[in-house]
Amino acid sequence: MQIIRRLSDLPAALVPWRGAGQRIALVPTMGALHAGHLALIDAAKAEADWVVASIFVNPLQFGPTEDLDRYPRQEAEDAELLQGRGCDLLWLPTADQLYPPGFATTVSVSGVSERWDGAARPGHFAGVATVVAKLFTAVRPDLAFFGEKDFQQLAVIRRMEADLGLGINVRGVATVRDADGLALSSRNAYLTPDERSRALALPQSLEHAREAILGGEPVEAALDDAKRNLTEAGFGRIDYFALVDAATLEPLDSPAGEMRLIAAAFMGATRLIDNIRVISATAEN
Numbered sequence: 261m262q263i264i265r266r267l268s269d270l271p272a273a274l275v276p277w278r279g280a281g282q283r284i285a286l287v288p289t290m291g292a293l294h295a296g297h298l299a300l301i302d303a304a305k306a307e308a309d310w311v312v313a314s315i316f317v318n319p320l321q322f323g324p325t326e327d328l329d330r331y332p333r334q335e336a337e338d339a340e341l342l343q344g345r346g347c348d349l350l351w352l353p354t355a356d357q358l359y360p361p362g363f364a365t366t367v368s369v370s371g372v373s374e375r376w377d378g379a380a381r382p383g384h385f386a387g388v389a390t391v392v393a394k395l396f397t398a399v400r401p402d403l404a405f406f407g408e409k410d411f412q413q414l415a416v417i418r419r420m421e422a423d424l425g426l427g428i429n430v431r432g433v434a435t436v437r438d439a440d441g442l443a444l445s446s447r448n449a450y451l452t453p454d455e456r457s458r459a460l461a462l463p464q465s466l467e468h469a470r471e472a473i474l475g476g477e478p479v480e481a482a483l484d485d486a487k488r489n490l491t492e493a494g495f496g497r498i499d500y501f502a503l504v505d506a507a508t509l510e511p512l513d514s515p516a517g518e519m520r521l522i523a524a525a526f527m528g529a530t531r532l533i534d535n536i537r538v539i540s541a542t543a544e545n
């Protein structure tokens with residue numbers, strides 16, 4: 261696996277892989293890699309001839325009171341994991357190369373960015389869309405892989421790709437969970453053992469709400485129950501717990517078509533997000 265730090269070294273490294281019929285995949289990450297990230301690498305390897313991963317803790321997508329400074333950084337372990345999984349190139353951009361002095365351009369996706377994490381973390385999705393646009397421009401991949409754990413992020417990136425006409429196939433990969441059901445996330449490392457066991461209420465409340473909604477309980481009552489369960493389990497601020505249309509992320513107050521239950525809440529100082537697919541019996545047939 262090649263490791264590249266300088267943006268200017270990237271084009272030459274990619275030249276031999278740009279031949280006819282060769283497909284390059286990009287897997288953007290912020291590092292502190294876990295089995296969720298490695299599932300993205302596996303999915304990329306299954307579809308592409310060459311896999312490029314990037315690790316960059318992007319300051320633009322963190323709010324002023326968020327965890328940019330303490331976000332876990334473990335470059336050597338990450339490189340070893342990627343190499344073991346057959347990644348071909350690891351790009352480790354630096355902020356001064358991605359955002360040179362005078363940098364003044366922001367990619368802002370309206371509509372699908374505005375609710376949920378977009379409302380709870382102002383500026384977050386503009387930061388994500390801007391850096392992903394830069395990564396796409398630098399690598400010019402045929403395919404790019406993102407996790408469904410960050411479901412709204414995936415929708416924002418799909419919208420941006422389509423609107424800018426980049427010609428990149430954006431693929432979503434199913435959420436990888438610990439054996440007990442908690443979605444893997446680099447931020448799980450912040451949880452104390454007690455918080456880690458309480459955090460399980462998040463996927464459990466999503467499952468419970470899905471059963472209730474598909475069983476005919478009014479959506480509002482099911483969502484209220486779920487929020488109460490989270491509070492009882494020790495969650496603090498709940499940013500949202502909602503049933504949404506899977507394509508538009510607009511809220512639904514009754515079941516319809518392809519749906520997702522999405523949630524974000526704080527366990528101690530750690531903000532966790534999760535979501536699950538909800539398919540009504542009629543949509544399944």
Ligand SMILES: Nc1ncnc2c1ncn2[C@@H]1O[C@H](COP(=O)(O)OP(=O)(O)OP(=O)(O)O)[C@@H](O)[C@H]1O
Pocket residue numbers: 288289290291295296297299300405406407408409410433434435436437443444445446447448
């Ligand atoms: N459990 C998971 N299953 C599948 N994909 C995941 C999972 N966790 C993260 N990803 C995906 O990996 C990519 C990089 O995400 P990132 O580096 O932010 O990891 P993370 O674990 O989501 O970290 P954080 O705790 O900061 O949210 C994103 O596309 C994200 O959706």
Ligand SMILES: CC(C)(CO)[C@@H](O)C(=O)[O-]
Pocket residue numbers: 288289290316318321388391392410413
């Ligand atoms: C897509 C991404 C790498 C952009 O910084 C980040 O938001 C992430 O890791 O999900």
Ligand code: BAL
Pocket residue numbers: 321410413
């Ligand atoms: N995993 C999404 C990146 C973030 O929370 O900033």
